[in-house]
Each structure stands twice: as structure tokens, then as C-alpha cells.
Amino acid sequence: xxxxCFARVSLVSHCSCLCDAWMGNNCTCKHGDNQRDSDELFPxxxxxxxxxxxxxxxxxxxxxxxxxxYELAQALQTDLSFVAIDLSTFDPFKDKPTxxxxxxxxxxxxxxxLKKAPETCIRVFGYVGVHTYVGPAATxxxxxxxxxxxxxxxxxxxxxxxxxxxxxxxxxxxxSKGCRCELAVCSAEEASQFxxxxxxMENSFDYRLAKALRLDLPFEGVDxxxxxxxxxxxxxxxxxxxxxxxxxxxxxxxxxxxxxIDGYSGPPRHDNCVKLSLxxxxxxxxxxxxxxxxxxxxxxxxxxxxxxxxxxxxYVTTPEEVDRIEAELAQGxxxxxxxxxxxxxxxxxxLNILFRHQSNEVSIVLKYRPLGxxxxxxxxxxxxxxxxxxxQAEQLGVKIGMEVLxxxxxxxxxxxxxxxxxxxxxxxxxxxxx
Numbered sequence: 001x002x003x004x005c006f007a008r009v010s011l012v013s014h015c016s017c018l019c020d021a022w023m024g025n026n027c028t029c030k031h032g033d034n035q036r037d038s039d040e041l042f043p044x045x046x047x048x049x050x051x052x053x054x055x056x057x058x059x060x061x062x063x064x065x066x067x068x069x070y071e072l073a074q075a076l077q078t079d080l081s082f083v084a085i086d087l088s089t090f091d092p093f094k095d096k097p098t099x100x101x102x103x104x105x106x107x108x109x110x111x112x113x114l115k116k117a118p119e120t121c122i123r124v125f126g127y128v129g130v131h132t133y134v135g136p137a138a139t140x141x142x143x144x145x146x147x148x149x150x151x152x153x154x155x156x157x158x159x160x161x162x163x164x165x166x167x168x169x170x171x172x173x174x175x176s177k178g179c180r181c182e183l184a185v186c187s188a189e190e191a192s193q194f195x196x197x198x199x200x201m202e203n204s205f206d207y208r209l210a211k212a213l214r215l216d217l218p219f220e221g222v223d224x225x226x227x228x229x230x231x232x233x234x235x236x237x238x239x240x241x242x243x244x245x246x247x248x249x250x251x252x253x254x255x256x257x258x259x260x261i262d263g264y265s266g267p268p269r270h271d272n273c274v275k276l277s278l279x280x281x282x283x284x285x286x287x288x289x290x291x292x293x294x295x296x297x298x299x300x301x302x303x304x305x306x307x308x309x310x311x312x313x314x315y316v317t318t319p320e321e322v323d324r325i326e327a328e329l330a331q332g333x334x335x336x337x338x339x340x341x342x343x344x345x346x347x348x349x350x351l352n353i354l355f356r357h358q359s360n361e362v363s364i365v366l367k368y369r370p371l372g373x374x375x376x377x378x379x380x381x382x383x384x385x386x387x388x389x390x391x392q393a394e395q396l397g398v399k400i401g402m403e404v405l406x407x408x409x410x411x412x413x414x415x416x417x418x419x420x421x422x423x424x425x426x427x428x429x430x431x432x433x434x
Contacts, residue, residue: 065117068113068116071113071116072110072113072114072117072120075106075109075110076110078106079180079181079182080099080106080107080153080180080181080182080183081099081100081102081103081178081180082097082098082099082100082103082149082179082180082181083097083098083099083369083370084179085097085098085179086368086432089308089432091214092141092145093144093148093210093211093214096148096152097145097148097149097152097179099153099156107156107160108160110157110183111157111160111161111162114157114162114164115161115162115163117164118162118163118164119164120164120185121164121165121166121167121185121186121188121190121191122164122165122166122167122183122184122185122191123166123167123168123169123183123184123190123191123194124150124151124153124154124167124168124169124181124182124183125146125150125170125171125181125183125184126145126146126147126148126149126150126153126168126169126170126171126180126181127146127149127171127172127173127174127175127177127178127180127182128142128145128146128149128172128173128178129173129176129177129178138173139172139173139206140206140207140210141210142172142173143170143172143201143207144170144207144210145170145179146170146171146172146173147168147169147170147198147201148170149170149180149181150168150169150170150181151168153168153181154166154167165188165191166191167186167190167191167192167193167194167195168194168198169194169195169197169198170201205250205253205254208250209250209251209253209254209257209316210316212243212246212247212249212250212251213247213250213259213314213315215243215246215247216239216240216243216311217236217240217243217244217284217311217313217314218236218237218239218240218309218310218311219234219236219237219240219280219310219311219312220235220236220237220310221266221310222234222276222310225270227272227276229272229275229276229279230275230279233279233283234276234279234280234283234310244284244288245291247288248288248291248292248293251293251295252292254295255293255294255295256295256319257295257316258295258297258298258316258317258318258319258321258322259295259296259297259298259314259315259316259317259322260297260298260299260300260314260315260317260322260325261282261284261285261297261298261299261300261312261313261314262281262300262301262313262314262315263276263277263279263281263282263284263299263300263301263302263311263312264277264303264304264305264306264308264309264310264311264312264313265277265280265303265304265310266304266308266309266310267304268304269303269304270304273303273304274301274302274303276301276303276310277302277303277304277310278299278300278301278329279301280310281299281300281301281312282299284299284312284314285297285299296322296323297322298317298321298322298325298326299325299329300329349367349430349431349432350366350367350431351367351407351408351430351431352364352365352366352407352409353366353404353406353407353424353427354404354405354406354407355384355398355402355403355404355405356402356403356405357401357402362397362402364393364396364397364398365396366392366393366428367431368392368431368432369428369429369431370388370391370392371391371392371393371428372387372388372392372393372394372395373386373387373388373391373393373394373398374387375404375421375424378417380416380417380420381403381404382412382417382420382421382424383401383402383404384398384399384400384401384402387399387400404420404424407420407423407424407427408423408427410423
């Protein structure tokens with residue numbers, strides 16, 4: 001009879017984590033950390049806690065059938081991975097992370113087992129890679145994203161009709177394994193404590209500041225042909241005025257916190273784009289000062305770099321960096337001219353596929369992943385066999401049966417399937433994730 005991973009019952013010597021090597025000392029799974037069962041090694045003594053998350057309290061599993069314990073222990077051995085995100089556009093305070101296909105499949109397996117043991121408490125720990133966010137505010141931003149991932153998993157389990165008590169906590173950047181969630185059985189008391197710790201994090205200054213600085217500061221558009229950024233001011237949209245007050249309120253709690261403001265202009269590209277974006281960044285700074293902020297604040301202008309419209313973005317930096325930026329800009333025209341080089345950044349990556357549909361040729365430009373389509377498998381000609389309902393490809397007019405003629409301007413005529421597949425894969429991987 002298989003031993004329990006989490007309920008430390010006194011059976012024949014076994015691994016505390018229930019891997020395939022439970023009869024010996026060859027445990028290599030992440031939860032056991034090569035430790036044998038505590039009750040066997042330390043009879044009559046308090047069982048030491050495992051160094052790696054995964055083992056739980058005996059009370060959490062004492063009334064659950066052993067076969068269900070085994071199923072859940074096996075299911076929880078696999079972490080839940082996430083689709084890569086574009087950090088420049090992803091907002092962990094309002095955007096939802098996306099589980100990878102493998103993560104969704106594994107979560108479904110976990111949900112199926114949890115329904116058999118509704119009294120079992122589960123905790124979800126979210127992790128991000130060590131280089132996910134960098135800079136002075138990295139710890140706060142990483143913890144926010146990690147918590148968003150953990151809560152997404154918890155919410156998904158609840159939508160799958162799991163009635164278990166599920167706690168979610170963001171650990172942040174703990175290692176180089178990337179964005180993922182680890183699940184384990186825990187006691188009801190531990191679950192409550194994890195939720196309290198998450199709530200405490202949300203009430204912390206670092207969290208509230210990070211959330212405030214993520215608020216949008218949109219501007220009304222201007223006619224670049226007649227607008228003079230040296231003489232005129234751009235108009236804030238109404239929501240920007242309210243968001244500025246919230247930013248100022250957070251910054252006033254920590255006058256020593258230094259901030260940088262990056263200004264951006266909207267299309268079309270124009271000679272005054274950099275000047276306009278710099279003027280807007282300085283306008284935001286002036287507004288924060290008027291609202292009572294005494295923080296060190298740098299302002300930079302980048303001009304037109306994407307299609308997200310005129311705006312300003314704020315982030316925490318160091319006082320030394322503020323001094324450096326302002327010293328460069330104080331040099332005048334040369335510094336502004338150097339900033340203008342940013343406007344020479346290439347257009348955002350895109351995957352342009354030329355299709356044949358019936359007797360017509362149709363060009364479709366895909367700008368992000370997932371593409372929302374499936375191609376034929378190892379057969380020529382390469383055609384569309386499936387579309388994700390409401391996905392990017394379907395919205396752009398892609399139809400099942402369309403035949404691929406060219407990828408990013410390169411004809412596929414005469415190429416083998418493997419070569420065409422590589423072209424499509426390379427093009428898709430160059431796109432940001434949605």
C-alpha cells in the first residue's frame with residue numbers, strides 16, 4: 001500500500017515526499033529534499049519541517065483516503081508554469097497572468113483530485129525569475145507579479161468547482177526557475193496565516209507605491225504641425241488628474257524615494273516628438289511638486305517608440321540616477337538630440353504571413369502571441385487547420401484552409417515542411433506575449 005506524502009504515518013521506511021524511490025534512500029524529488037520519513041527517523045520527537053515547500057501537516061490529511069493522498073501527492077509534484085509576458089506592457093495590478101498549456105493541463109489534474117478531498121487545505125506560492133523586474137523597485141514588483149500568479153491559480157481552481165480552502169502568497173524572485181506556482185497541502189491555520197501575510201504585503205508602502213506609479217497618465221492629443229512644446233502645455237485627460245493625486249499621496253509618505261518619469265508621444269512621427277514627450281514628463285513632475293511632493297524626480301522624453309499613445313510612465317530609481325539624468329539634460333540641445341535617437345528604434349516585431357484563400361492572396365499581420373491558429377502537421381502545402389475562437393488570427397480574418405505562401409516576405413515555394421515550420425516558429429517567437 002502506497003505511503004502518504006503529507007500525512008506522516010508510521011509505515012515501513014519511506015520517503016516523506018512519496019516519489020518513485022520511496023522504498024529506499026534515493027529520493028530526488030523537490031518536496032522530499034532527500035529526507036526519509038521523520039516519524040521513522042525520530043520516534044518520539046517532534047518531526048522537523050521539510051526545507052522545501054511541499055510536505056504538510058498530519059491533521060490536513062488524516063481523514064483522506066490513502067489512494068487520494070497518493071493521487072494528490074503525484075499531482076502536486078509538478079509546478080504550474082506561465083506564458084512569458086512583456087514587462088513593458090504587463091500590469092500585474094490589473095492584468096492576469098496566463099498559464100502555459102502544460103500548466104493548464106496540470107491544474108486540471110490537481111482540481112480533479114481536490115474535488116475528492118474538499119476538506120484538504122492547499123497553499124499556492126507564486127515565484128518569478130530573478131531577472132523578471134530589476135532596479136530599486138524590483139522586490140515590490142516581483143512580489144506583486146508572484147502574488148498575481150498565485151491568485152490566478154487559486155481563482156482558476158475555484159472556477160473548476162474546488163471547494164477547498166486555498167491560500168495564495170507571492171514569494172517573488174527566489175531562484176532562476178522562472179515564473180511558476182508551487183502547490184502543497186497545508187493546515188487551515190497555515191492557510192489563514194498565508195492569506196494574512198499577503199494582505200500585509202498589499203498594505204505595505206512598497207506595494208502601495210508600486211501600484212500608484214502604475215496608474216495611467218494619459219494626455220490629450222495635439223496637432224504636431226502647429227503645436228509648440230516650448231511654448232504650450234499639453235492637456236491631461238481627466239483620469240490623469242485623479243491618478244496624479246494618488247501618486248502624490250504615496251510619494252509624500254517617503255520623501256527620500258527618488259522617481260523617474262519617462263514621457264512618450266503618440267503618432268505620427270515628427271521632429272518635435274522628443275521635445276513634446278520631454279515637456280510632458282516635466283509637466284507631470286511640476287504637477288507632483290504642486291501637490292506637495294519633495295522627492296527627487298527626473299524627467300526624460302523618448303518621443304514616439306510604440307503605438308500606445310501619448311503618456312508618462314513613472315518608476316522608482318536612485319537619487320544618483322536622478323542627478324545624472326538631470327545633469328545630461330541640463331547640457332541642452334545635445335542631450336535632447338541624443339534622446340531623439342530613440343525615435344530610430346525599429347518598428348515593433350510582427351509576423352506577416354501571405355496566404356492563398358480560394359483564388360485570392362491575403363496578407364495577415366500578427367503582432368503578439370498566442371497567434372490563435374494551428375497549421376498542418378508535417379504535410380504540404382502548409383494550411384490552417386484550426387482557429388482559437390475569438391483569437392487574434394480569427395479576428396484578423398484568417399480562415400481554416402488558408403495556404404501559406406510567404407512568411408515575412410520570404411516565399412515558401414519549393415521549401416520542405418521543416419523549413420517552413422522553422423520560419424513560422426522563428427517569426428512567432430519574435431513577437432511579444434499578449
